[in-house]
Amino acid sequence: MIKRFATLLPVVFGVLCLTFALLHLVPGDPVDVMLGESASAADRTALKAQLGLDQPLLVQFGQYVMHLLQGDFGASIHTQTPISQLLWQAYPATLLLAIVALAIGLSIGVPLGIWSALKAGHWQDVLITMLSIRLAAMPAFWLGPVLMLVFAVWLGWFPVSGMTSHVAIVLPALTLGLGLSAILTRMTRTSLLEVLNEDYIRTARAKGLSERQVLLKHALRAALLPLVTIVGLQMGSLLAGAVITETIFSWNGIGRLLVDSIEKRDYPVTQACVLVVAFSYVLINQATDMVYRWLDPRTRAA
Amino acid sequence: MAGCQPDGSSRSLIFAVAQAPVNLDPRFATDAASERINRLIYQRLVEFDASSHEVPGLATWQMLDALHYRFQLTQSAVFHDGKSLTAADVKATYESLLQLKNSPHTAEFRHIEHISTPDAKTIDFALSHPDPHFAARLMVGILPAHLIANGHDFGHQPVGSGPFKLDHWQAELQLKRLSDGLTVRFEEVKDPNVRVLKLKRGEADLIQGDLPPELVKYLQKQSNVTVNTGIGANYSYLGLNVQADFLRDVRVRRAIAHAIDTRAIIDKVMVSHSRQANAILPPEHYAGNAALEPYAYQPALARQLLQSAGVKLPLTLIYKTSTDPQRVRLATILQAQMQEAGIDLQIKSLDWGTFFADVQKGNFQIYGLTWVGIKTPEIYSKVFASSSLPPQGFNRGRYQDPVLDQLLRKEDWPAVTSRLHSELPVIPLWYEGQFAAYRNTIVSYRPMPDGNWDGLTKVVFNPAAN
Numbered sequence: 001m002i003k004r005f006a007t008l009l010p011v012v013f014g015v016l017c018l019t020f021a022l023l024h025l026v027p028g029d030p031v032d033v034m035l036g037e038s039a040s041a042a043d044r045t046a047l048k049a050q051l052g053l054d055q056p057l058l059v060q061f062g063q064y065v066m067h068l069l070q071g072d073f074g075a076s077i078h079t080q081t082p083i084s085q086l087l088w089q090a091y092p093a094t095l096l097l098a099i100v101a102l103a104i105g106l107s108i109g110v111p112l113g114i115w116s117a118l119k120a121g122h123w124q125d126v127l128i129t130m131l132s133i134r135l136a137a138m139p140a141f142w143l144g145p146v147l148m149l150v151f152a153v154w155l156g157w158f159p160v161s162g163m164t165s166h167v168a169i170v171l172p173a174l175t176l177g178l179g180l181s182a183i184l185t186r187m188t189r190t191s192l193l194e195v196l197n198e199d200y201i202r203t204a205r206a207k208g209l210s211e212r213q214v215l216l217k218h219a220l221r222a223a224l225l226p227l228v229t230i231v232g233l234q235m236g237s238l239l240a241g242a243v244i245t246e247t248i249f250s251w252n253g254i255g256r257l258l259v260d261s262i263e264k265r266d267y268p269v270t271q272a273c274v275l276v277v278a279f280s281y282v283l284i285n286q287a288t289d290m291v292y293r294w295l296d297p298r299t300r301a302a
Numbered sequence: 303m304a305g306c307q308p309d310g311s312s313r314s315l316i317f318a319v320a321q322a323p324v325n326l327d328p329r330f331a332t333d334a335a336s337e338r339i340n341r342l343i344y345q346r347l348v349e350f351d352a353s354s355h356e357v358p359g360l361a362t363w364q365m366l367d368a369l370h371y372r373f374q375l376t377q378s379a380v381f382h383d384g385k386s387l388t389a390a391d392v393k394a395t396y397e398s399l400l401q402l403k404n405s406p407h408t409a410e411f412r413h414i415e416h417i418s419t420p421d422a423k424t425i426d427f428a429l430s431h432p433d434p435h436f437a438a439r440l441m442v443g444i445l446p447a448h449l450i451a452n453g454h455d456f457g458h459q460p461v462g463s464g465p466f467k468l469d470h471w472q473a474e475l476q477l478k479r480l481s482d483g484l485t486v487r488f489e490e491v492k493d494p495n496v497r498v499l500k501l502k503r504g505e506a507d508l509i510q511g512d513l514p515p516e517l518v519k520y521l522q523k524q525s526n527v528t529v530n531t532g533i534g535a536n537y538s539y540l541g542l543n544v545q546a547d548f549l550r551d552v553r554v555r556r557a558i559a560h561a562i563d564t565r566a567i568i569d570k571v572m573v574s575h576s577r578q579a580n581a582i583l584p585p586e587h588y589a590g591n592a593a594l595e596p597y598a599y600q601p602a603l604a605r606q607l608l609q610s611a612g613v614k615l616p617l618t619l620i621y622k623t624s625t626d627p628q629r630v631r632l633a634t635i636l637q638a639q640m641q642e643a644g645i646d647l648q649i650k651s652l653d654w655g656t657f658f659a660d661v662q663k664g665n666f667q668i669y670g671l672t673w674v675g676i677k678t679p680e681i682y683s684k685v686f687a688s689s690s691l692p693p694q695g696f697n698r699g700r701y702q703d704p705v706l707d708q709l710l711r712k713e714d715w716p717a718v719t720s721r722l723h724s725e726l727p728v729i730p731l732w733y734e735g736q737f738a739a740y741r742n743t744i745v746s747y748r749p750m751p752d753g754n755w756d757g758l759t760k761v762v763f764n765p766a767a768n
Contacts, residue, residue, distance in 0.1 A: 032659070032662070034404045034405075034406065035404070035405075035406050035409070036332065036406035036409075039406065039408070039409045039693065040409055040412070040693075041693070043403070043408065043409060044693075046403050047403050047404050050403055050404070078324045078325055078333075079324055079325050079457060079458070080325075080455075080457060081458075145493075145495050145496065145499070148496065148499050149499065152499065152503055153499050153502055153503045156503070159503075159505055160496060160499045160500045160503050160505050161491060161496050161500065161505075162489065162491075162505070163473065247492050247493065248492075248493045248495075248496055249496075250489070250490060250491050250492070250496070252473060262653065262655065263653070263654050263655065264324070264333075264655075265655040
């Protein structure tokens with residue numbers, strides 16, 4: 001286990017280098033953002049010195065890493081708010097949205113996929129396939145406002161946007177979850193159809209097991225394996241902040257914080273967001289890998 | 303009472319804004335939302351009347367000599383924490399601003415050498431060099447001296463003496479009006495469609511500006527929504543890099559002006575009350591110039607001008623703009639119009655940070671931007687004087703004209719605006735009309751020409767609708 005996590009260190013270090021480089025690669029610098037166009041050269045030099053931006057790059061990188069190790073992400077250029085505070089506010093919101101969206105995706109996608117596979121070639125299968133392809137093709141910037149119009153403005157069931165009530169999560173989670181469910185439906189169907197053609201399923205049927213037993217005991221466990229990978233990848237993307245969905249639904253998560261910081265050239269916040277997102281991705285991938293090994297004994301030796 | 307529902311419970315007026323305020327310390331605030339809210343929370347020494355003349359705010363003033371100004375507090379203002387506003391607070395505000403290393407406003411006041419307070423109502427400013435526009439600069443909200451001394455975080459816990467005070471600011475900012483206790487909550491809703499849906503659904507009472515015209519037209523048709531429009535004073539223009547090939551030739555710049563049908567754009571895709579512009583400051587400004595005639599849309603003349611300048615048609619020009627959908631749409635319209643005149647306008651839509659950095663560095667041929675909230679004619683020197691090349695000023699197009707420099711020094715505004723109109727270092731487009739849309743739950747809100755939110759001081763809940 002420790003060895004496994006030790007292999008993550010180079011990845012995390014790479015991400016650290018990249019996020020640090022971000023500050024120095026993009027046009028403009030924090031001093032321009034803070035002082036505007038009309039500040040004198042003397043003011044610029046003074047602020048550069050105060051922020052430590054006049055130090056050699058390696059020294060700056062060393063200080064950056066040291067601060068990070070102490071949990072200090074720095075402060076926002078514009079609001080002077082500690083970035084760790086911004087992350088503490090945004091990350092739980094993104095996590096909650098990701099979990100609910102994933103739950104919606106799984107609870108719609110898997111049953112529909114199974115049903116579609118069992119009815120392969122019938123009208124139900126055709127209908128589900130048509131629906132899921134359409135859902136997968138709907139971008140969040142279109143689906144979100146349509147859901148708002150129908151469920152918030154016309155039916156009045158949910159608020160249009162914001163985080164003011166418990167039900168406010170439904171529409172953004174649906175916007176993300178419906179697209180996800182379409183992918184999961186397609187994956188489940190394909191995977192289950194493949195498994196149902198395997199010899200051991202024929203054997204199970206030959207043993208006289210009921211179709212229900214064949215499906216639940218033998219087919220599903222194998223068929224759902226590829227889904228773990230997909231769910232892991234999707235969860236990673238969701239934790240990276242569903243930028244568009246969070247923005248249109250005024251959901252104060254990581255995605256919105258990231259976009260906001262990019263728009264305002266708040267470099268330290270952008271850096272911290274990218275770092276947290278990358279770290280989440282790495283952790284989720286690692287967790288997916290472990291779940292996969294646990295579920296599929298064949299991969300353990302590898 | 304305002305803000306009360308029939309059951310006696312009070313509710314907040316919800317103002318859905320495109321961008322939430324960032325920092326409510328007037329010594330730091332630069333974004334439009336923070337500056338608009340700071341106008342409600344703080345009071346300033348000087349205000350501007352409808353023709354943009356400086357008028358007394360908290361104080362009257364006199365110029366003792368070229369280097370000395372005396373301000374006399376005339377209003378007995380009280381800070382939200384109960385302390386009276388005195389000359390010491392004014393001194394502390396400006397002195398603390400001068401000591402800041404990371405404020406974008408400090409540079410403007412570098413020439414203040416000394417501030418003294420002969421008595422509790424009088425503030426004397428001594429300057430290092432003459433500045434006839436000094437009074438007009440004193441627009442920074444006055445902060446209480448005792449809190450400045452304590453290093454108070456005004457950015458998040460503002461304390462001023464204005465008509466609104468901070469109620470709370472957790473996820474969203476809420477202000478309370480001192481006169482009657484009405485609370486206003488500022489909810490950030492970035493997407494314009496969502497702002498409209500929230501207004502329609504009743505989740506917002508008020509929205510202002512930042513909507514594409516078709517959404518404004520949609521709102522005008524809604525029975526429970528009132529749309530108020532008014533003239534605007536914010537100047538949209540095309541910036542030209544006069545050091546770039548061809549653009550240094552005034553005939554080419556005039557050709558571009560003749561290749562744009564601003565009238566048609568205003569009529570077809572902008573809100574009502576939008577006006578063609580000829581100069582940064584609008585005609586009603588005391589330094590405005592109502593005599594200037596807009597360049598007429600004459601693509602044939604534009605072609606002739608280009609050919610006389612030795613340009614081989616089509617002339618390819620790169621137009622940089624932000625990713626804002628309305629800006630991109632306007633760019634495509636300009637592109638189509640200019641094609642008639644033999645100009646192949648290539649649009650480069652960049653994220654705001656990259657776009658603005660390019661503009662500041664002079665890394666452009668043409669860009670489109672808007673000057674917001676400009677009050678003093680000093681802007682002409684800052685934007686067009688040869689001495690105002692970045693980083694000393696905003697002369698982003700690197701325009702250098704000794705004749706204009708002389709006129710600027712004389713502050714002969716009619717001559718300055720005429721010269722600029724004829725030489726066209728930038729192409730004036732329009733002053734976009736202002737509008738506010740609100741549910742019939744509220745009344746008495748009017749948008750202001752520079753888009754500020756001072757209308758909140760007068761707005762009340764509609765007793766008939768509640």
